[in-house]
Amino acid sequence: MHAPSPPAFPQIWRNPTLKIVVCMKETPSTEVPKSLGADMRLVRNPSDTIINPFDEYTIEEGLRQQEKLGGDVIILTMGPGTTNDPMRRALAMGATSGVLVSDPALAGSDAVATGRVLAAALKKLEADLVLFGQSSADAYGGIVPSITAEFMGMPLLSYATKVEVAGNNVTIEREAEVGYTTATAPLPALVSVAKAINNNPRYPSMKGIMTAKKKPIETWTLADLGLDAAQVGAGAAKERVTGATPVSTQRRREIYNGSAGAAQRIFEFLVENKII
Amino acid sequence: MTNDIWAVADIEGGKLKSISLQLASKAAQLAAALGGQSAAVALGKGAQEAAAALGATGVNAVLVSDDAVYDAYLAQPATDVLAQLIQQRQPKAVLLPATVTGRDVAGRLAARLGLGVEYNVTAADVADGEIAMVVPAFGGQLNVNATFAGDGTRLIVARQNAFAITKTGSGATTETIPAPAAPANGAKVSGPFGTEGATEEGHMTTVNGHPQYVPPPSRSNVEEAAIIVSGGRGVGGPEGFADLDALAKALGGAVGSSRPVTDDEWLPHHHHIGQTGRTVKPELYIACGISGAVQHQAGMQTSKYIIAINKDKDAPIFTFCDLGVVGDLKVVIPELTKLVEDYKASH
DSSP states (O other): OOOOOOOSSOSSOOOTTOEEEEEOOEEEOTTSOOOBOTTSSBOOOGGGEEEOHHHHHHHHHHHHHHHHHOSEEEEEEESOOSOOHHHHHHHHHTOSEEEEEOOGGGTTOOHHHHHHHHHHHHHHHTOSEEEEESOOTTTOOOOHHHHHHHHHTOOEEEEESEEEEETTEEEEEEEOSSSEEEEEEESSEEEEEOGGGOOOOOOOOHHHHHHHTTSOEEEEOHHHHTOOGGGSHHHHOOEEEEEEEEOOOOOOOEEEESSTTHHHHHHHHHHHTTOO | OOSOEEEEOOEETTEEOHHHHHHHHHHHHHHHHHTOOEEEEEESTTHHHHHHHHHTTTOSEEEEEOOTHHHHBSSHHHHHHHHHHHHHHOOSEEEEESSHHHHHHHHHHHHHHTOOEEEEEOEEEEETTEEEEEEEETTTTEEEEEEEOSSSOEEEEEOTTSSOOOOOOOOOEEEEOOOOOOOTTOOEEEEEESOTTOOSSOEEEEETTEEEEEOOGGGTOTTTOSEEEEEOGGGOSGGGHHHHHHHHHHHTOEEEEOHHHHHTTSSOGGGBBSTTSBOOOOSEEEEESOOOOHHHHHHHTTOSEEEEEESOTTOGGGGSOSEEEESOHHHHHHHHHHHHHHHHHTO
């Protein structure tokens, strides 16, 4: 359901039918060394899968908006679905329910295909407010929110450090070079949340972990979304990976011990290398 | 499809950002290698004024519109005009800046026109008539080689400092392009706000109940700085950043930080360098009291020179620096600042 018109003075406006959808990515743990397989795709180990660290801020923001506004927080993710651990953790943080889009044809999807699938799922969910993280911590594209917004024909308020829903509008603040700017759009709308929102994502409580086990997680396939396999997956991608090389971090590594005379040595280094 | 290459400029608050000149320089170079024409596209307040600097990079043409609609709404008007131009003129590739706006416009163009898009690109050259790119992956542990397949304009979202600025141009033509109508359900922009407190000197303030050191705007843009003095937890607290700021001022650089510093609000968030913050590639990076976690390394490892100062001789930063000092910041930094100031005063 889309949000109805606001009352005249929407100071505190609660809407029990508001649908907040948080798009979450399951990413490999940032602590584990990564490699590419012969198919030039990331070698994944399902047991090392976590909530994309940026999305923790987004889930927290969704829950805070729900506490203010009412309605449901639905977690939407697309992936192989080999483990539901990240989804269960999001539900344990307090989200209402989850939707996993999983289909063998999705393997190798690029950002455009991912946005296409998310847009179709968000339309099916009739989302009022869609929240994304600023990017994933594995691909760092930060581009899926705008692709999704375009497929939905909706506004995207990106890189929010503050989110406020008032009546039928959502307003965000975004850091500028000096001070900040605001942007306002009518709902339904998409918002990408910057890590700089710094909203202290909550840890799941014991009670949260117990209740999360009973919360519903639906699995949707491409057919459920009315999409054709030819529109997604490796076959639809227009980008090609042709190789990869490890990055060398070899440096001179001259070590100077002690504070006395250290400034002089650094100063000489700056002059020697024509930095000053 | 033509062999033309375009670059989309980044203009913020009426000011042309240096990445615009980097992208325009690369567009001129790629177009020359492919036998096509190059163009820079500048949209919004300051676009007319930017035309000369963009033209000097060697592009054949600068397409400008300083219509107010581009600054009044996020991303959508720029997408509308670029989508129309791309369809009419069929460039081989469009280079966009890896900024919030650049990514938003690239994403919308890719979805609307069904184009391929490569992001976080750090190198682009012509090989066998196609554009070959380098994209760092997995926090900079790997450099991935990427290219495009099939038809359609290629969208290349490139990082700050990926390309060098050339100044080979003269006689670029300037073409004024039409502006689209305001989007029906657009994201309307207001501001900037909160600029009253901006001064040319660093100062302490309070954010969310935490004390914070705010460097002046001239030492706050880590992505454009040639020298960065960066601090970690070892700085001890927000007040400690005054010393780092003084060194940055003496060196003509900017102040950066590791993640714990901005998580604890010691500095504003746009100073954070690392996997989840900004990626930088300065001439000189001075890491003060930064242990050197892989997440931080990912954001600064392509710096030309890295100097590390840390009390802990076992800090990982000492494994990837050019010069490492095992010592006390509070002694070394003020002494170094004085040496640099005296040297600059006499040269």
